[in-house]
Amino acid sequence: MAGLLNASAEPAERLLLDVRGLSIYFGHGPGEVCAASDLSFSIQPGELVGIVGESGCGKSATALSLLRLLPEGSSRTTGKIILDGIDLAALSESEMQKLRGRHIAMIFQEPMSALDPVFTVGHQISETIRAHFNVSRKEARERAIEALEAVGIAAPRQRYDEYSTQLSGGMRQRVLIAIALSCEPKLLIADEPTTALDVTVQAQIIDLLLDIASKRSMALMFITHDLGVVAEACTRVLTMYAGQLVEEGKVDTVLARPRHPYTSGLLRSLPRLSQPKSKLPAIPGRVPRVFDQTGCRFEERCTFRIDECARPQPIRAIDDQKARCCRIHDLHLSGAMS
Amino acid sequence: MTDVHETQPLIDVQNLHVHFPAAHRGIVKAVDGVTLRVKPGQTLGIIGESGSGKSTLGRALVGLVRPTSGHVLHQGVDPFAMRRGEFASHRRDYVTVFQDPNSALNPRMTIGASIREPLDIAGLLPRSQRDERALELLERVGLNRDYASRYPHEVSGGQKQRVNIARALASNPKLIVCDEVVAALDVSIQADILNLFLDLQRAFNLTYVFISHDLGVVSHVSDQIGVMYLGKLIECGPAEQLMRDPRHPYTQALLSAEPCAMPVAFRKKKRIILKGEIPSPMNPPKGCRFRTRCWMARDVCSTEPLLREIAPGQQAACHFADTTGLPVGAVETAAYVGAGA
Ligand SMILES: Nc1ncnc2c1ncn2[C@@H]1O[C@H](COP(=O)(O)OP(=O)(O)OP(=O)(O)O)[C@@H](O)[C@H]1O
Ligand SMILES: Nc1ncnc2c1ncn2[C@@H]1O[C@H](COP(=O)(O)OP(=O)(O)OP(=O)(O)O)[C@@H](O)[C@H]1O
Ligand code: SF4
Ligand SMILES: [Mg+2]
Ligand SMILES: [Mg+2]
Numbered sequence: 001m002a003g004l005l006n007a008s009a010e011p012a013e014r015l016l017l018d019v020r021g022l023s024i025y026f027g028h029g030p031g032e033v034c035a036a037s038d039l040s041f042s043i044q045p046g047e048l049v050g051i052v053g054e055s056g057c058g059k060s061a062t063a064l065s066l067l068r069l070l071p072e073g074s075s076r077t078t079g080k081i082i083l084d085g086i087d088l089a090a091l092s093e094s095e096m097q098k099l100r101g102r103h104i105a106m107i108f109q110e111p112m113s114a115l116d117p118v119f120t121v122g123h124q125i126s127e128t129i130r131a132h133f134n135v136s137r138k139e140a141r142e143r144a145i146e147a148l149e150a151v152g153i154a155a156p157r158q159r160y161d162e163y164s165t166q167l168s169g170g171m172r173q174r175v176l177i178a179i180a181l182s183c184e185p186k187l188l189i190a191d192e193p194t195t196a197l198d199v200t201v202q203a204q205i206i207d208l209l210l211d212i213a214s215k216r217s218m219a220l221m222f223i224t225h226d227l228g229v230v231a232e233a234c235t236r237v238l239t240m241y242a243g244q245l246v247e248e249g250k251v252d253t254v255l256a257r258p259r260h261p262y263t264s265g266l267l268r269s270l271p272r273l274s275q276p277k278s279k280l281p282a283i284p285g286r287v288p289r290v291f292d293q294t295g296c297r298f299e300e301r302c303t304f305r306i307d308e309c310a311r312p313q314p315i316r317a318i319d320d321q322k323a324r325c326c327r328i329h330d331l332h333l334s335g336a337m338s
Numbered sequence: 339m340t341d342v343h344e345t346q347p348l349i350d351v352q353n354l355h356v357h358f359p360a361a362h363r364g365i366v367k368a369v370d371g372v373t374l375r376v377k378p379g380q381t382l383g384i385i386g387e388s389g390s391g392k393s394t395l396g397r398a399l400v401g402l403v404r405p406t407s408g409h410v411l412h413q414g415v416d417p418f419a420m421r422r423g424e425f426a427s428h429r430r431d432y433v434t435v436f437q438d439p440n441s442a443l444n445p446r447m448t449i450g451a452s453i454r455e456p457l458d459i460a461g462l463l464p465r466s467q468r469d470e471r472a473l474e475l476l477e478r479v480g481l482n483r484d485y486a487s488r489y490p491h492e493v494s495g496g497q498k499q500r501v502n503i504a505r506a507l508a509s510n511p512k513l514i515v516c517d518e519v520v521a522a523l524d525v526s527i528q529a530d531i532l533n534l535f536l537d538l539q540r541a542f543n544l545t546y547v548f549i550s551h552d553l554g555v556v557s558h559v560s561d562q563i564g565v566m567y568l569g570k571l572i573e574c575g576p577a578e579q580l581m582r583d584p585r586h587p588y589t590q591a592l593l594s595a596e597p598c599a600m601p602v603a604f605r606k607k608k609r610i611i612l613k614g615e616i617p618s619p620m621n622p623p624k625g626c627r628f629r630t631r632c633w634m635a636r637d638v639c640s641t642e643p644l645l646r647e648i649a650p651g652q653q654a655a656c657h658f659a660d661t662t663g664l665p666v667g668a669v670e671t672a673a674y675v676g677a678g679a
């Protein structure tokens with residue numbers, strides 16, 4: 001695999017992930033639909049990045065494309081994904097398989113369906129380890145037990161031989177994290193890892209992820225529709241809307257002063273930020289089903305639109321925050337405190 | 339504080355137990371001795387961990403499950419003591435809306451027919467009036483009349499939930515139990531639906547029992563909040579007061595764990611991370627059911643603490659609930675033995 005490295009002389013701030021102009025399409029011919037368009041973003045080693053946006057905005061499709069796990073045949077991507085200096089497009093499937101786990105791993109939205117009920121949880125972890133390292137069964141078993149212990153599972157030796165159906169939702173999510181972590185990836189993508197869990201269990205899982213990320217300086221990409229989770233777990237946030245990145249910035253800055261009306265709208269819809277029993281400021285309308293708008297894709301739902309919004313909207317920057325909105329300089333949008 | 343005796347409660351729950359048979363001759367005590375009241379026109383929010391008995395309580399409130407012991411009184415009357423015919427018509431006043439917007443709608447029925455169905459069953463109005471009422475209800479929940487001819491698969495999740503609400507309203511109910519009604523929806527659509535519930539409450543003086551694991555949602559809609567843990571009501575009180583000054587250690591942990599969308603400088607500082615998982619409801623701990631996960635637990639906790647008044651209107655079931663201000667500093671170190679550490 002070393003031959004594939006673009007062994008360029010990297011500056012001190014080396015990027016772990018660099019995505020340039022990534023677009024994702026599903027289907028064929030005239031029925032083809034775009035799920036993500038022209039995404040560019042990067043993640044540094046050890047960085048904690050959140051991705052937010054409503055259902056159907058393209059968050060999961062983006063995550064899957066980073067692992068090259070989109071359905072082959074019915075999807076295609078354009079643009080570049082550079083992971084740890086390696087151009088993913090240049091890899092064969094078997095090379096890609098090696099990369100998955102070692103460099104990049106993912107925990108999926110549904111903890112139940114991602115585990116195989118036929119095998120013990122320990123077996124599933126050992127198999128992942130054996131697929132990536134040349135170790136004996138016995139050693140894989142030991143490593144798997146260590147991995148279970150690392151995710152806070154009590155009596156890991158006993159748990160090793162249990163089946164996923166015997167575990168609670170929180171435990172299953174821990175097992176999935178153990179599997180994802182067993183090969184010590186540099187980037188872990190967590191797609192709504194806590195959506196199905198109770199808040200107390202969610203807090204345990206977030207704590208666990210942050211703890212492991214900082215111990216191993218592993219980067220975390222946290223996909224969620226919950227801005228609260230982003231606030232607790234991330235340092236930088238990207239907002240996706242209708243297949244585009246529409247805002248990017250430091251979490252605290254974005255929460256205090258979002259620069260895109262959509263991020264502001266998401267924040268303001270949260271019941272916690274309004275007076276009890278008062279009318280909540282919902283965003284009117286819904287995410288469009290087809291992403292083919294030439295102007296701002298949020299235009300039809302936006303209360304701040306002006307004529308210029310019908311023209312293509314490039315990403316604009318203000319300080320270290322970015323937004324895809326022509327009014328980035330003149331709007332003062334509500335954040336979490338206003 | 340208004341006098342509790344001033345109005346008759348719409349719902350009066352007395353020492354309610356709902357037990358289910360389980361594998362190996364076990365018993366799940368899903369609801370295990372709950373007493374509470376709901377006044378007309380008010381919203382009682384119910385929070386608590388998965389499996390704590392919230393939905394079972396909700397079903398018992400509308401007569402969908404029979405109490406193993408204890409009573410649920412509707413305006414002073416026990417529906418299970420009624421004659422059959424009486425019970426059927428009485429049931430229409432006490433209805434539920436569930437989480438999954440699909441489950442309650444028949445995929446082969448138009449939306450209009452689904453909304454009309456409860457009216458058809460009641461058989462009180464002639465057909466033309468039932469049709470008209472269904473259309474009015476559609477408008478009331480913010481959908482166009484022309485949605486009546488559509489099928490469930492032709493509308494979005496949020497719209498389906500509106501249809502379910504319209505259907506629940508069809509019989510002019512007194513109480514609606516809302517069980518995780520916004521859990522499956524995006525924040526913006528969730529905000530829409532919550533606005534609708536509040537609107538309807540004002541318009542029809544509806545009473546709600548609002549079950550949700552989302553503390554933000556519950557604190558937004560509720561007048562009173564009850565907290566459940568393993569089949570018991572462990573704390574209850576006025577919403578705002580309970581959120582500000584929770585007295586049961588479990589409530590404190592729950593509130594501290596709520597993710598908060600604020601910059602770090604504005605977030606609550608102390609987070610209590612509970613260790614372990616909720617014990618099995620088939621074999622709950624003796625004494626205080628929370629003691630296996632509680633950082634305050636002492637020997638005395640092996641005797642069961644009773645729900646008692648701690649502050650005006652606020653009750654908690656913890657031996658230490660009236661200790662003003664828990665030793666939070668001590669809490670952190672003790673409770674932090676959670677995951678991974
Ligand atoms: N395998 C697929 N085939 C066709 N279209 C797809 C496929 N997967 C996703 N899409 C479409 O791509 C768009 C983006 O979907 P994606 O799952 O990435 O959304 P998301 O942001 O993850 O939403 P959610 O919050 O609901 O998980 C949607 O319109 C979806 O219908
Ligand atoms: N019909 C039933 N038969 C047997 N056990 C049941 C039945 N209904 C509920 N239970 C059990 O009773 C307990 C309480 O369940 P319930 O659904 O009321 O909890 P909940 O608080 O609503 O949980 P969630 O937040 O996951 O919806 C659980 O252990 C559940 O498995
Ligand atoms: S570009 Fe115009 S329509 Fe789009 S978000 Fe900005 S103000 Fe609103
Ligand atoms: Mg998704
Ligand atoms: Mg439930």
